[in-house]
Amino acid sequence: MFDYSITPEILANKTILITGAGAGIGRQAALTYAELGATVILLGKTVAKLESVYDEILASGYPEPAIVPLDMKGASKQNYIDLTSTIVGQFGKLDGVLLNASMLGELTPFTQVNEQIWHDVMKVNVSAQFLLAQALIPGLLKADSASLVFTSSGVGSKGKAYWGAYSVSKFATEGMMQVIADEYENSSLRTNAVNPGATNTNMRSSAYPAENKSSIASPEDIMPLYVYLMSDDSRAINGQCLNAQ
Numbered sequence: 301m302f303d304y305s306i307t308p309e310i311l312a313n314k315t316i317l318i319t320g321a322g323a324g325i326g327r328q329a330a331l332t333y334a335e336l337g338a339t340v341i342l343l344g345k346t347v348a349k350l351e352s353v354y355d356e357i358l359a360s361g362y363p364e365p366a367i368v369p370l371d372m373k374g375a376s377k378q379n380y381i382d383l384t385s386t387i388v389g390q391f392g393k394l395d396g397v398l399l400n401a402s403m404l405g406e407l408t409p410f411t412q413v414n415e416q417i418w419h420d421v422m423k424v425n426v427s428a429q430f431l432l433a434q435a436l437i438p439g440l441l442k443a444d445s446a447s448l449v450f451t452s453s454g455v456g457s458k459g460k461a462y463w464g465a466y467s468v469s470k471f472a473t474e475g476m477m478q479v480i481a482d483e484y485e486n487s488s489l490r491t492n493a494v495n496p497g498a499t500n501t502n503m504r505s506s507a508y509p510a511e512n513k514s515s516i517a518s519p520e521d522i523m524p525l526y527v528y529l530m531s532d533d534s535r536a537i538n539g540q541c542l543n544a545q
């Protein structure tokens with residue numbers, strides 16, 4: 301695992317938005333950030349899942365979170381602008397954004413990639429990330445030190461047979477991260493990406509249904525990198541894609 305020892309309260313007084321916060325890695329990141337003192341904004345598609353994370357955070361006595369139900373497949377530019385206005389109005393600034401939500405689409409030979417699924421994957425994994433980042437950067441620039449974190453994959457830097465739209469979308473994600481990181485170099489905003497590596501979630505099960513789940517990392521195992529990138533300890537890191545494992 302990424303070598304970083306987590307200090308209690310390291311994220312105190314930070315406000316962090318997490319997309320895809322209702323399940324998998326995003327859910328764990330939300331719980332971990334809240335445990336470390338952050339006020340988390342939980343964005344996701346399924347309200348019941350977000351409410352369950354909200355309840356767990358409150359029951360644990362962590363700072364009260366906020367919920368933003370949003371389907372990134374259908375959301376418009378205005379939705380993201382309104383989201384930023386609400387966050388800045390309520391919290392004054394945004395210290396961190398974890399762009400974690402994405403969809404796998406289908407694993408299939410390239411000549412059989414379904415056009416609609418291709419467009420859906422590009423919408424959720426690329427265009428929605430672009431609109432979110434564009435809308436949220438002004439809120440991030442209001443913080444003394446802010447962190448924008450994209451989520452890539454092993455197939456985001458090396459193409460792999462049958463990973464079609466998903467692989468291409470993750471290459472685009474890394475490209476977007478690098479463009480933003482370069483534009484905001486020497487500012488209070490740092491922009492990086494994580495490659496979680498094989499992690500036991502619904503998405504991983506869809507890609508590898510027959511895999512022995514106990515042989516791969518849990519979302520909790522990979523949190524050191526996720527915490528490092530949101531903490532001030534990573535202030536000097538910009539434009540990198542780091543491996544959680």
Ligand SMILES: NC(=O)c1ccc[n+]([C@@H]2O[C@H](COP(=O)([O-])OP(=O)(O)OC[C@H]3O[C@@H](n4cnc5c(N)ncnc54)[C@H](OP(=O)(O)O)[C@@H]3O)[C@@H](O)[C@H]2O)c1
Binds near residue numbers: 319346424
């Ligand atoms: N798990 C791995 O082994 C692995 C490896 C490499 C990279 N990754 C990346 O890590 C990130 C998290 O993956 P995961 O494994 O935790 O996946 P997951 O368990 O499938 O969770 C994905 C999350 O994204 C949300 N989401 C999906 N489509 C959405 C939409 N249209 N609008 C809003 N939210 C949406 C889901 O919400 P609902 O539950 O409400 O649908 C869910 O909370 C992804 O970017 C993935 O590509 C994962």
